[in-house]
Amino acid sequence: MKAQSFEYRLQHTIAPMPDIAVQLRAKSAALAEFERLFVQEDQAPSGPAQSDGITCRAKAADDFRKKEWLWEIILVTATTILGGTIVLFLLEVLAVVNVQLTLVRACSAAGLMALNGGLLYLCRDHLFRLRNTANANLTSLAEAEALRHIQQLAVSGCGAEIINTVTQSAVALTRGAPMVAGTTNQTLMLARMERAAAPRLPETNFSSVALLQQLLDSALKQSQPHNDSEVKVSKPEGEKCA
């Protein structure tokens, strides 16, 4: 049977033993390849990979720079959010408790943080809220000066939109707050505010400055009967609760 024969022959054919010389030749070829392969691997880190390493380091530096830039943004954003949160918190406190100088100054500091962070719209919102609070409560020079701090910060750090808002806030403050004793100081403060704001104000907002000027003039007129040395102290803060 051919088929059986085929299987039988396959099963029973014994392969010849390889020549020693052939085996040695094959072995030496394999060992040479082995050596070449492992020498290549050993040299890999100091060979072409060195330039790759430099490229990698440069790339890593680039990545770091990109990340650094990203970190700056994150830091600014975080500062802004933190500052904004503090402002919101303090303003809530201001709405409930009477206005106090320390709180307003703290609010200014928080505002500075927010301004530095560049979140202008958030600041504007805060300033609007502060203006409303000022209308209701700010009557003392100290409190007005706190507002001036905020205004100066806004002028130095922000754009026209904020300045406009601050100017409006100052106008509202002047309208809302009675010209009590010490008007000269208050007037001087408002004059400083105006000077600071004017160069930065766009033309469209100049009416605000003009209005402020009018108010300053009227304040000066009101202050004329008073002597500069007769600086009356405003009512104690405890009595100013609305």
Added chain:
Amino acid sequence: MEDPCTGLIRRAQGGDKGSFSELLDLHYATIYRIAWKWCGDRTNAKDIAQQSCIKLVRSLSHYRFQAAFATWLYQLVINCARDWQRAQQRHEHDALPEDDATADGSGTSEDYIYVVQLLDRLEKVGAGMKETAILVHAEGLSHAEAAEILGVSESTISWRIHAMRKYLNEAEATTRGDV
């Protein structure tokens, strides 16, 4: 069960030349035997075996101990043999064993020439027939072992064996009819 060569293989993978040399000594006979059974010719078997040894160097790092080393080695040698055969066909040097085969002194060469001719004819009947016949009949492996080496299912091996027998029976019947 852990392969007795595991330690050698691991050291060779780590770059130990001595271990690789030892591993080669242990397995060269197997490599050569499969190569010879593939081609039935000492010269060609020598070439296939040498190529297999070189390929073993390059592939050893890819061996993950998931299969027995012998199984993995079978795959490697069969792949080398296939490559060799393709190269032979490309160069039209697909010579059947000639003088060299008869000179091996084993006394089985002439018989095996016929076997190799049959194997090559079987390969034309269906892909994978030749290696299946070598692994199952010549090496005495089970269908499952052959299936693992060739990366096919056990039923495929069984079908190939069946188809092989059928073809050989038909060939025999034709020969008888001719006679």
